[in-house]
Amino acid sequence: MNTHAATPAAQGTTPARWLAASAALLVALPLLWGAGFASADALHDTAHDVRHAMGLPCH
Template identity: 60%
Template sequence: MATSKVSSVPLSLNDRITAGILALLIGSFLVFGAGLANSAVLHDTAHDVRHSLGFPCH
């Protein structure tokens, strides 16, 4: 396992970087919306989840 250097994710290097950065961007956006966005509606909807995941809240 430690010696198999080549990714089993079937992507070329360029695609892998593109997909990785895309995933980080979209993922951050979603987590920010659910966990950190300073909107009363988003806060109240996600309230219990924010507390549960330990996001700073209130």
């Protein structure tokens, strides 16, 4: 009987992991770039609208 448990590091890097990481970067980098160049008022208004959309009170 084999009692050795496979760990994620022992499994190696699979194509599915590369695909997931690439997809996350493709989504995250434009968002970070946009937030970095957005004005403070635009960021505040966006956060305010998101709070309202989630049903959270903000004032």
